[in-house]
Amino acid sequence: MKRKVIFIIVVGLFVAFTAKLTAQQVHDISVDAGSPLFEIQPVMWGVFFEDINFAADGGVYGELVKNRSFEFTHPMTGWEQVRQNAIGRVVPTFYSPANHNNPHYVVVHADAAKGAFGISNQGFRGMGIRKDNLYNLSVNARISSGSGIRMKAELISSDGTVIGTSEILDLTRDWKKHEATMTSSATDPSAKLQLLFMGLGSVDLDMVSLFPADTWKGRPGGLRKDLVQMIADLKPGFLRFPGGCIVEGRNLENRYQWKLTTGPVEERKLITNRWNSEMRNRPAPDYFQSFGLGFYEYFLMAEDMGAEPLPILNCGMSCQFNAGEVVPLNELQPYIQDALDLIEFANGPVTSKWGALRASMGHPESFNLRYLGVGNEQWEQQYIERYRLFEKEIRLKYPEIKIVSGSGPYASGAYFDLAWTELRKLDPALIDEHYYMAPEWFLNNAGRYDNYDRSGIKVFAGEYAAHGKEGPAPESRNTWLSALTEAAFMTGLERNADVVHMASYAPLLAHVDAWQWRPDLIWFDNLNVIGTPNYYVQKLFSTHRGTHVIPALKDGDPLTGQDSLYVSAVTDKASSMIYVKIVNVSGETKQLRLNFSGASLQKDAEMETLKARGLYDYNSIANPKNIYPFTRPVTVSGKKLQLGIEASSVNVLKLSVRK
Ligand code: AHR
Numbered sequence: 001m002k003r004k005v006i007f008i009i010v011v012g013l014f015v016a017f018t019a020k021l022t023a024q025q026v027h028d029i030s031v032d033a034g035s036p037l038f039e040i041q042p043v044m045w046g047v048f049f050e051d052i053n054f055a056a057d058g059g060v061y062g063e064l065v066k067n068r069s070f071e072f073t074h075p076m077t078g079w080e081q082v083r084q085n086a087i088g089r090v091v092p093t094f095y096s097p098a099n100h101n102n103p104h105y106v107v108v109h110a111d112a113a114k115g116a117f118g119i120s121n122q123g124f125r126g127m128g129i130r131k132d133n134l135y136n137l138s139v140n141a142r143i144s145s146g147s148g149i150r151m152k153a154e155l156i157s158s159d160g161t162v163i164g165t166s167e168i169l170d171l172t173r174d175w176k177k178h179e180a181t182m183t184s185s186a187t188d189p190s191a192k193l194q195l196l197f198m199g200l201g202s203v204d205l206d207m208v209s210l211f212p213a214d215t216w217k218g219r220p221g222g223l224r225k226d227l228v229q230m231i232a233d234l235k236p237g238f239l240r241f242p243g244g245c246i247v248e249g250r251n252l253e254n255r256y257q258w259k260l261t262t263g264p265v266e267e268r269k270l271i272t273n274r275w276n277s278e279m280r281n282r283p284a285p286d287y288f289q290s291f292g293l294g295f296y297e298y299f300l301m302a303e304d305m306g307a308e309p310l311p312i313l314n315c316g317m318s319c320q321f322n323a324g325e326v327v328p329l330n331e332l333q334p335y336i337q338d339a340l341d342l343i344e345f346a347n348g349p350v351t352s353k354w355g356a357l358r359a360s361m362g363h364p365e366s367f368n369l370r371y372l373g374v375g376n377e378q379w380e381q382q383y384i385e386r387y388r389l390f391e392k393e394i395r396l397k398y399p400e401i402k403i404v405s406g407s408g409p410y411a412s413g414a415y416f417d418l419a420w421t422e423l424r425k426l427d428p429a430l431i432d433e434h435y436y437m438a439p440e441w442f443l444n445n446a447g448r449y450d451n452y453d454r455s456g457i458k459v460f461a462g463e464y465a466a467h468g469k470e471g472p473a474p475e476s477r478n479t480w481l482s483a484l485t486e487a488a489f490m491t492g493l494e495r496n497a498d499v500v501h502m503a504s505y506a507p508l509l510a511h512v513d514a515w516q517w518r519p520d521l522i523w524f525d526n527l528n529v530i531g532t533p534n535y536y537v538q539k540l541f542s543t544h545r546g547t548h549v550i551p552a553l554k555d556g557d558p559l560t561g562q563d564s565l566y567v568s569a570v571t572d573k574a575s576s577m578i579y580v581k582i583v584n585v586s587g588e589t590k591q592l593r594l595n596f597s598g599a600s601l602q603k604d605a606e607m608e609t610l611k612a613r614g615l616y617d618y619n620s621i622a623n624p625k626n627i628y629p630f631t632r633p634v635t636v637s638g639k640k641l642q643l644g645i646e647a648s649s650v651n652v653l654k655l656s657v658r659k
Contacts, residue, residue: 025591027565027590029593030554030595030596032551033578033657034597039547040547041237041497044237044494045237045538046237046240046310047234047521048240048463048505048506049231049240049508050242050246052516052517054284054514055507056292057287057290059124059524060227061292064127064212065121065123066124066286068207068290069290071102075092076092079119079122082118082120083117086110089109090107093204098175099206101268101269102266102267105206106204108204108205110197110199110201110202111200112200116196119194120193121208126188126190126191127190129186132183132184133184133212133213134214135183136181136211136220136221138180139151139178140205141178142171142204143171143172143204146201147199149171150169151168151195151198152198153165153166153168153182154193154196155182157186163188163191164185166181168180193208195208227509231522232304232305235543236504237308238309238504239298239307239309241295242256245377246273247312248319248320248376248377250274250322254271255314259338265294270291272289273287279516279517282516295311296361299346299367299369309346309369310502311372311373312404313375314338314375317382320377329385329386329389336389336394339390339394340397342354343394343398346366346367346368370402371402371404373406374403378406379418379419380415384426387405391403391428395427402430403429404429404462405430406419407432410435411445423457430457430458430459433461435463436463438467443561447561449496449499459502460500460502462502463504463505463506464505465482465534467482475618478519478533478619480611480614480616480648481616482519482533483532483533483650484537484648486534487566487583491560491566491583492566497549505538509524510523511523520532521535522535523619528624532618536610540581540608540629546572546579547572547574552567571599576656577654577656577657579653580655581652583650584646584649591645594641595639601636601639601658602656603637606653607631607653608629608631609631610627611650
């Protein structure tokens, strides 16, 4: 017993002693608000949108019907026959001369003097339907034989209950767009749409479409509100679209062609989404691009969010990880013309050919396009040779456009070095760098840009994410560890904002039941959307962007991992705020004493913190706020502030400058 008491006392003393030692390790950091080092671009923190993981069709694009125009490789994908005490046949048919881009339709032969026969659509892994919400249905239809046939639309819940209904009685012998509305009596993440026919005869059907009435900005046929809001909440400086590898295509035929994504939606020609079969372990044979979310809609989305549009165009090369097709240099002109025409589409007067198209779609005003990317993730001389030709012609006609070039898929190595060497001889405004690396890489690279040429081409950190441990749950790769290490790295991007002008995490969105790639910034299902810890890290930086970088130094050096601490500081001239980002990647609390100069500070300040219980914790649809920022007040004493920075935490200290 006596020995036990002595042991407890010794352990107690040891704990007290080490706690005291830890408390004594105070890091003195000087923050000089009076010496702004350089400006931070308003576009610094943006978003990378690619139609991967069902981000567009089945995601942001509000359409609930999958394969609405029967153009998938198998025209009945997503559709099933429905027999209600009646029989019939459904015949996919080719070719509707009325629409060359969308030639398929189906003929429904109904033998339903009693009962009903029809088809149902399963949506994108089900349809997310909400109680008391209004849904807009539209169907192109004509009676091809028989008469007196009636059509009824129904929303069916996953247990087979009718939760919404509407009748279309005026079917005619000519093609006509029929519209109806339905209000749902229940919420269901996996509902179906059913079109039923009563009577004897045949009806031709095309473009069967169902949208929630409540879309982003209330636009008919618009975007899913909760998803766009989640992106908009980041206050992104730019919106990069449409990718990603989707720009390149698996082969050239499969490349993204912006012109095919404009004009009336029913005339936009659908293509296979390249992520349909890209990932052998995650096949998605029902993944196509309807282009309902096309270039016009991307520009609108950027404008709505106050983000600069940053379209990326194919440079005459398909994905080098796939077919690697390359357009001969003497046949590249149509590709370059696409780029010139896109600038006219975005900015040209309504009297110009492409400006007139923009106006006809509802936006006579310019979209003020200032950035344009040429090529996504290309490498070797093949890219440089093609990039050079694009640059020459864009410069000649539109010298004001900032051209974004690329350094390939890797963060270093031969392709990367060759791209930088060759592009330095040319005149891009920015070079896009990609890094999908282990969490440790992000910790070790917080100083990556410290030695970049300050007067050279600027960097667009266009795709990055820490790729680490993963578990069976889709969201499980978005661990706290990945977010924490990205935050540490991002202090380096911010500290070097004179070199790094733009940055975006990638990819942006993923459907939990239909993903191909992870981790991703935002996960969603048919009714819910959640921010990952990585999302909240991005948000902490992008919503506390500031206007100028200011020095935050320990013993004259920036903190790039010394004693597991990463620090960067900015001032916001417009709001007279100072934001200090402090990342502690160690497993213990660190004591910091911040010594401010160059500004007198208000006593009352705040600190917003993001942390988790464990490094492998993550947010999920079931537990969306497992890792979520919280704010606490802190008090500045004169020009000093002593803070305990919690273990494994990301923090933004917010200080008001006295005017
Ligand atoms: O973000 C996912 C993919 O990663 C992008 O499509 C591509 O550019 C990169 O390889």
